[in-house]
Amino acid sequence: MKLRADQTGNRGLPMPLWLQGALETAQAAIISALVVVAPIVAVWATAGFQNGQFEVLARLAGQSWLLVHGVPLGLAGAGPEAATHGGSGTLSLIPLGLTLIPFLLAWRAGRRLARASYTDQLWQALLGSWLVYAAFGAATGFVCRTADVIINLWYALLIPLIPYAVGMVIGARREAGSWSRLIGVDAVDWISRTSQHSRWAGSYFASVAKAGFVAVMSALTLAAALLAIDLFIHWNLVVSVYEALDAGPVGGAALTVAQLGFLPNLVVFALAWTSGAGFAMGAGSQVGPLATAVGPLPSIPVLAAIPSGPLDYALVALVVPVLAGVMAGWWFLREGENHFDEWLAIKIHARWFTASASTLVLAVLAGLGAGVLTAGLAWIARGSAGLGRLTAIGPDPLWTGLWVAAEVGIGVVIGYAAGPWLEREKGSTAERDAELVH
Known part of the structure; x- marks a missing residue:
């Protein structure tokens, strides 16, 4: 990994790594949200929803975005019936194929940030990006919870970080070439000193x-x-x-x-x-x-x-x-x-x-x-x-x-x-x- 001036090739002062990480993450969050919103808008355009109010569809899109990231959604209306069958009334079946979208976006962001960072500075970019993604998840959970769909804000804050952080770390590792180089450890030297x-x-x-x-x-x-x-x-x-x-x-x-x-x-x-x-x-x-x-x-x-x-x-x-x-x-x-x-x-x-x-x-x-x-x-x-x-x-x-x-x-x-x-x-x-x- 090596330091670049910025991702646009400008010769001015380099962009702070935490800010670059935040911008990469904001871009990934918006793109993944648009992927979820697109089919909902298409169904709405053909009068496929009984309640087509904007705020209802926006909450549905946010709830879908959280589910794609693995956040369980409590269904208040399903509670008594689910309890009869020993269930919890929780929607937790994750569409893993759609989870690949934020994962791949994070993989791309991780590679870009690794190219722009020294080995001992990558943590700054990762920290900035993860804070922004956690804030995006918490805000989505806060805005999209309703009386019928219960969202734990701690889950909304932390769980979306899992697929995103894993994708980002794997992407950074792909750019670095090895795990040891990614964390600034000379693995060859360390192994040579073992028996x-x-x-x-x-x-x-x-x-x-x-x-x-x-x-x-x-x-x-x-x-x-x-x-x-x-x-x-x-x-x-x-x-x-x-x-x-x-x-x-x-x-x-x-x-x-x-x-x-x-x-x-x-x-x-x-x-x-x-x-x-x-x-x-x-x-x-x-x-x-x-x-x-x-x-x-x-x-x-x-x-x-x-x-x-x-x-x-x-x-x-x-x-x-x-x-x-x-x-x-x-x-x-x-x-x-x-x-x-x-x-x-x-x-x-x-x-x-x-x-x-x-x-x-x-x-x-x-x-x-x-x-x-x-x-x-x-x-x-x-x-x-x-x-x-x-x-x-x-x-x-x-x-x-x-x-x-x-x-x-x-x-x-x-x-x-x-x-x-x-x-x-x-x-x-x-x-x-x-x-x-x-």
Whole structure:
């Protein structure tokens, strides 16, 4: 990172970093608000609201902006009915696809601020930007709360900072090139002063953590593919719900945008389904490959694609996390950082035992990492619609994490054990191709 005069290229005095951070954040807050306001204005323009007063629509836009950032909204009118079903009357189901908008805006702002800062001065820009975003969230919560929609001002002040601060820090790190450079620490010098065993242990655990990440990303990719196939198979049911709603072009477009906002949530739901843990679509319901039992659902087109009834080959879906573990085990083998296996082989001269023990330890650690990450994703993706039975939507984080951890662990053993054979096969293919060329 290096200091620039300012972002416009002027040769005058440089803009104070805290002010530049504040301006970048104000721009991001306004853009994210406009993205939320646009579909509301479009629906209003087609007389889609019973109450089209300006202040009502403005509060609705502010409440939507807070929900996109993860702020739970208390629905006072839903309280008694929700309480009957054990719920809290709180709208907390976050459209993660729309949450990506402030995240990406923060990522861009973080990169710009990192380019304009010395390493030991970046905190000034970050502090200025976070204070402005927190103030924007608190002001929005204060203005948009009503008797029917209860907003905790502390939540409105602090929770929007989470996706924004994470995006900004990741963007600054992308510009800096490393975490150590981002915080002004010479990592190479610090690592050089540690022992060789410490460096090996650090490399091993870092690679295991990356293997767990590879497993989760692979599982999410496969789950997204299964979700796309499911939507394709049930496309006629989805279209039928659209036709029954008869929302018109603008209303249909707004409904589609809202469903796309929940697409990442649905991918996490699909991952929970393939793991065997399943997910809930209302209090007392369960959707999974082992059993499916749901009550009446709201008329939302994408919900028509939920599998129902007995599924003959549903258990085959349980192989998805296992395949993700196979990919992680193979990746770890190619990474070549299994220093625990090397250390164990030096201590115990029985290769059959050390190879088995180190592979099992790898499977447990990588599976644990994948399980913890999956549990976190399940916790973020689940929530409550605040109405009736729909106070429990999404997977159970604990059970989903445990299922994924066990299945990824099994896959890691298979992938790491089969890795040398796969590498030899690839090497033999490359040799045959080279011979054909010559």
